[in-house]
Amino acid sequence: MIDNKNEDKPQKMDExxxxxxxxxxxxxxxxxxxxxxxxxxxxxxxYHLIKGIATNPLSITGLIIMSFFILISIFAPLIAPPPQxxxxxxxxxxxxSHDPKPPGTVWTRNPPPKAFWLKPLTGSDKWVHLLGTTxxxxxxxxxxxxGTHTAFYTGLVVTFAMVLIGLLIGSIAAYYGGIIDMVLMRxxxxxxxxxxxxxxxxxxxxITPLFGKSLWPAMTAxxxxxxxxxxxxxxxxxxxxxxxxxxxxxxxxxxxxxxxLIRHILPNAIFPTLVWASMDIGSVVLSFAALSxxxxxxxxxxxxxxxxxxxxxxxxxxxxxxxxxxVYPGIALVLFVLAWNLIGDAIRDIFDPRMRxxxx
Amino acid sequence: xxxxxxRRVLVIPLILFGATLLVFFFLQFLSPTERSALWxxxxxxxxAAWDAVIKKYCLDCPIHIQYWNWLVGVKDPMTxxxxxxxxxxxxxxxxxxxxxxxxxIKRRFPATLELALWAVIPVIGGGIWLGVQSAVHHNxxxxxxxxxxxxxxxxxxxxxxxLLILMFxxxxxxxxxxxxxxxxxxAVVLDPKQFHAYTQLNTIDSLLxxxxxxxxxxxxxxxxxxxxxxxxxxxxxxxxxRSSMLETLRQDYVTTARAKGLAEKTVxxxxxxxxxxxxxxxxxxxxxxxxxNGVVITETVFxxxxxxxxxxxxxxxxxxxxxxxxxxxxxxILILANxxxxxxxxxxxxxxxxx
Numbered sequence: 001m002i003d004n005k006n007e008d009k010p011q012k013m014d015e016x017x018x019x020x021x022x023x024x025x026x027x028x029x030x031x032x033x034x035x036x037x038x039x040x041x042x043x044x045x046x047y048h049l050i051k052g053i054a055t056n057p058l059s060i061t062g063l064i065i066m067s068f069f070i071l072i073s074i075f076a077p078l079i080a081p082p083p084q085x086x087x088x089x090x091x092x093x094x095x096x097s098h099d100p101k102p103p104g105t106v107w108t109r110n111p112p113p114k115a116f117w118l119k120p121l122t123g124s125d126k127w128v129h130l131l132g133t134t135x136x137x138x139x140x141x142x143x144x145x146x147g148t149h150t151a152f153y154t155g156l157v158v159t160f161a162m163v164l165i166g167l168l169i170g171s172i173a174a175y176y177g178g179i180i181d182m183v184l185m186r187x188x189x190x191x192x193x194x195x196x197x198x199x200x201x202x203x204x205x206x207i208t209p210l211f212g213k214s215l216w217p218a219m220t221a222x223x224x225x226x227x228x229x230x231x232x233x234x235x236x237x238x239x240x241x242x243x244x245x246x247x248x249x250x251x252x253x254x255x256x257x258x259x260x261l262i263r264h265i266l267p268n269a270i271f272p273t274l275v276w277a278s279m280d281i282g283s284v285v286l287s288f289a290a291l292s293x294x295x296x297x298x299x300x301x302x303x304x305x306x307x308x309x310x311x312x313x314x315x316x317x318x319x320x321x322x323x324x325x326x327v328y329p330g331i332a333l334v335l336f337v338l339a340w341n342l343i344g345d346a347i348r349d350i351f352d353p354r355m356r357x358x359x360x
Numbered sequence: 361x362x363x364x365x366x367r368r369v370l371v372i373p374l375i376l377f378g379a380t381l382l383v384f385f386f387l388q389f390l391s392p393t394e395r396s397a398l399w400x401x402x403x404x405x406x407x408a409a410w411d412a413v414i415k416k417y418c419l420d421c422p423i424h425i426q427y428w429n430w431l432v433g434v435k436d437p438m439t440x441x442x443x444x445x446x447x448x449x450x451x452x453x454x455x456x457x458x459x460x461x462x463x464x465i466k467r468r469f470p471a472t473l474e475l476a477l478w479a480v481i482p483v484i485g486g487g488i489w490l491g492v493q494s495a496v497h498h499n500x501x502x503x504x505x506x507x508x509x510x511x512x513x514x515x516x517x518x519x520x521x522x523l524l525i526l527m528f529x530x531x532x533x534x535x536x537x538x539x540x541x542x543x544x545x546x547a548v549v550l551d552p553k554q555f556h557a558y559t560q561l562n563t564i565d566s567l568l569x570x571x572x573x574x575x576x577x578x579x580x581x582x583x584x585x586x587x588x589x590x591x592x593x594x595x596x597x598x599x600x601x602r603s604s605m606l607e608t609l610r611q612d613y614v615t616t617a618r619a620k621g622l623a624e625k626t627v628x629x630x631x632x633x634x635x636x637x638x639x640x641x642x643x644x645x646x647x648x649x650x651x652x653n654g655v656v657i658t659e660t661v662f663x664x665x666x667x668x669x670x671x672x673x674x675x676x677x678x679x680x681x682x683x684x685x686x687x688x689x690x691x692x693i694l695i696l697a698n699x700x701x702x703x704x705x706x707x708x709x710x711x712x713x714x715x
Contacts, residue, residue, distance in 0.1 A: 293517075
């Protein structure tokens with residue numbers, strides 16, 4: 001659909017002009033197809049991508065949700081002012097009582113600084129637990145707002161690291177080939193021999209004593225067991241690019257291996273990897289939340305959606321009463337992942353050669 | 361064909377070897393004290409006993425000797441009894457389960473198997489059927505709905521989904537229950553006089569014993585976790601089936617079949633669908649991964665006593681020896697599943713050329 005529009009436009013313009021223009025002009029027009037300014041800046045692939053994303057209703061929905069989350073995370077200090085600005089990721093708690101309290105309960109013990117919107121919006125001067133509290137009286141609203149930071153951070157950092165390792169291993173394997181390729185690919189196979197989440201769960205249990213309770217054990221574990229797809233993808237792409245003439249030309253000039261790889265091969269092979277990465281961020285965030293939910297990784301009371309939802313595990317019989325522990329952070333998590341998946345899906349469709357020219 | 365299969369099977373020991381190396385590498389992060397759980401039930405009380413243990417099991421030996429010991433076990437020179445040894449099926453002692461890791465797996469695996477087997481039915485039935493329908497009725501309401509459903513399903517975390525249906529069907533309506541069996545049913549099942557456990561799968565055993573009350577009880581406990589476990593896979597299979605079916609429907613031989621005047625039903629069921637399912641079969645390995653991953657979360661959410669919840673519990677309590685036992689077990693399942701998928705793939709697709 002997108003492609004058709006893209007290609008149709010210049011033709012249509014040509015046809016319109018055909019009626020009025022003189023023969024010389026027609027020759028001019030046909031020989032130099034007008035290229036939109038944006039395309040000149042972004043290059044054909046980039047232009048194709050931006051245009052595709054901006055015209056697909058699903059990806060637009062994704063972009064809207066995503067900008068909403070970006071706004072929340074930028075303005076988090078205003079929306080939910082942290083009691084200790086230096087360490088905003090510790091959710092403030094209202095006492096230590098065991099039973100969760102419903103949304104709207106007035107904040108009694110050490111309320112955090114009041115937000116600017118509190119008075120105009122609620123008409124009262126008292127901080128309330130907008131979305132209730134968990135057992136142990138951690139404020140759900142605060143956790144959901146600051147959880148956006150955690151979600152962006154973990155999703156982007158883990159994906160970036162996985163892509164980097166995949167690029168490194170995949171390009172070395174493909175470029176050198178032979179025994180190096182074989183060894184690296186067998187190592188990849190071994191890492192693939194374990195189910196992702198179970199392996200990551202085990203590894204984070206192992207390294208938690210080394211890092212201490214923080215974001216890092218789970219993030220490291222997800223990276224260690226997540227790069228293999230990228231390595232295979234990069235390797236395949238490079239193998240197809242490696243034999244092109246411009247690479248041979250570079251080699252003939254006497255360019256170094258690293259230069260050929262970084263300057264000539266990678267830029268041409270990297271696109272499918274980036275597409276894959278954009279689709280992966282959502283599932284990385286999901287896996288991280290799942291690990292947090294199971295209880296490895298961050299300490300109790302850290303602003304992380306999975307960790308808040310984990311509180312519900314001790315209230316299974318009372319879930320209809322304490323629904324807010326699951327529902328609010330759950331909605332945030334689902335929308336966040338959905339937004340990434342919608343965008344990633346659109347990007348995949350745009351670059352899938354089988355999808356070109358079809359109305360899907 | 362035979363050569364391909366033989367070669368494919370011969371790779372298995374290599375991958376298994378690599379997998380054990382990786383697991384063993386992880387073990388090196390542990391202190392000798394923690395590693396002693398591989399061999400011992402109770403930790404030694406004093407330094408002297410401790411030194412004896414380190415010496416006996418060679419916990420400070422060079423790494424290749426330790427690896428060898430880990431694989432085959434250590435023989436006690438006095439009694440001739442062998443302890444440990446992954447190849448002998450001894451995965452060490454589980455601190456959280458208070459028994460040998462292998463026993464935990466043996467005891468809990470039937471529950472997981474039952475869950476996974478029931479989950480396969482909606483996954484294949486729902487996912488593949490809906491995928492085909494959605495491709496056949498391309499861009500019609502059923503297609504739109506199932507597409508939205510699959511992308512939302514793919515974004516929905518298992519644990520949130522599980523907790524939500526638990527909230528509704530258990531906490532509110534009391535229709536279905538968490539756990540595996542009610543207390544009274546557990547008492548019956550564990551009593552050899554009343555109940556003979558043929559397969560350890562409660563749904564099947566209860567039928568064989570003619571105890572329909574137990575069957576109903578186990579179904580009431582199974583429905584929610586089965587749904588939770590199934591729906592991610594469901595979304596995945598739906599997407600794969602749909603796109604593959606769409607591509608197949610565009611092939612020339614489908615046009616030919618239509619041009620011959622065949623009924624649309626014949627065209628779809630006998631010409632297009634079998635071919636469209638070939639790529640779906642290749643994702644079966646991935647489906648197994650999703651199931652194995654999903655089991656951990658689903659069982660934790662529903663307090664279902666399978667190997668997944670045991671693994672999660674062990675991991676949270678930093679009982680590494682147990683988790684490594686589980687990961688090894690999972691790895692073996694996955695490697696075998698992939699082997700079967702690869703062989704099946706060759707068998708069902710005549711176009712695949714070997715070598």
